[in-house]
Amino acid sequence: MEENQDKQEIKEDPYKRDSKGRLMPGTKGGPGRTKGKTMKEFAREFLMTMNNDQKKAFLNSLDPSIVWRMAEGNPANDLNVAGEIRLPLYLPTELLEKNEIPTLPPGTEPDSEGQPPLQSS
Numbered sequence: 001m002e003e004n005q006d007k008q009e010i011k012e013d014p015y016k017r018d019s020k021g022r023l024m025p026g027t028k029g030g031p032g033r034t035k036g037k038t039m040k041e042f043a044r045e046f047l048m049t050m051n052n053d054q055k056k057a058f059l060n061s062l063d064p065s066i067v068w069r070m071a072e073g074n075p076a077n078d079l080n081v082a083g084e085i086r087l088p089l090y091l092p093t094e095l096l097e098k099n100e101i102p103t104l105p106p107g108t109e110p111d112s113e114g115q116p117p118l119q120s121s
Contacts, residue, residue, distance in 0.1 A: 015029075
């Protein structure tokens with residue numbers, strides 16, 4: 001039992017941290033990215049070294065939608081929507097009367113944008 005505890009020795013953190021686990025001021029953040037190629041760099045070099053027949057065989061092994069995205073790029077994913085939402089506000093009659101807020105005459109409906117109809121003179 002003691003042998004297993006010796007093998008599973010917990011290494012002390014070489015970085016000084018506060019109670020929330022953040023690095024303390026003056027403590028360097030570590031070695032950074034490991035040396036060597038990233039998977040993206042490796043894949044790019046691998047594909048660049050293929051001859052045309054190998055490239056065709058590789059592309060034929062992929063789903064056509066993936067090949068299309070490789071050629072054309074992914075569709076835009078931004079969801080920036082601009083505009084205004086206007087909802088009608090319905091208040092109890094007692095509240096309107098108490099605060100002297102004008103109301104629409106009975107039988108009058110707001111327009112398609114929720115606004116009261118224009119008053120004719």
